[in-house]
Amino acid sequence: KQRANPSHLTVHDADFRQAEKDWHTFVEKMTETLSEIDDTVPELPVKECVFRIYRDVRFSSDPTPYKPFFSAAWSRAGRKSPYAHYYVQIGPTGKGDSFVGGGLWCPEAAATAAMRRAIDRDSARLKGVLADEAMRKHFLGGTKTDAKALKAFVEGNKSNALKTKPKGYDGDHPDIELLRLRNYTVGKKIPSEELLGEDGAKRVAELLATLKPMITYCNSVVMPDEAEGEEEDESGDDEDGDEEEASD
DSSP: OOGOOOHHHHHHHHHHHHHHHHHHHHHHHHHHHHHHHHSSSSOOOOOOOGSSOOOTTTSSSOOOOBBBEEEEOOOTTTTTSSSOOEEEEEETTTTOEEEEEEESOOHHHHHHEEEEHHHHTTHHHHHHHOOHHHHHHHHHOOSSSSHHHHHHHHHHHGGOOOSOOBSSSSSOOTTTOOOOOOEEHHHHHHEHHHHHHHHHHHHHHHHHHHHOOOOOOOOHHOOOOGGOOOOOOTTTTBBSSSSOOOOO
């Protein structure tokens, strides 16, 4: 791949710099829009939202040095915070690399434990978010029933889910599929042409607005007021039997 070759990027440095400038302008405008959609998201500097294109290949079998897309994430405290995030990824046209999504991706053990406690005590809250008509239409494959929406959510987060029951929960728990999860996200692949077109920003804003209930729910669970905190086991990745390792 030419884009995997460092010298290729050097030769096309001017093109890359212009594309990066356009991307930063897009992120800046989207930050303003998102702060209107969700008033818990501040208007942070672009650098607090965008990801670098350089890949860490030290422990990867893929030697590609660069990501073939631009990406950014927004939360209450920037892309590096423990809060739930809104995420946008835009790649070159014809490559299928564009994506809009959000939620909690690979949260720390304490956050995973908190999500499991919330699901155990009142799974109806999360299921209610997934049952939203717009959520189903845009992020859960247009599913028509609660059961299918839930199944689509579990399928979308199964990459690093536990294979058995998490520690402290019964294997026959009615929400065992949710309790096994270690990601809590929804996302949608979109043709790059659609996001790079005239109405691209409007389309992204529409999708981000649909994500707000999911972001609000996750944050209410993993980052509640300190007065509501409880001293409980925070080993969120433990399961009975051999511990499963997350997929790369």
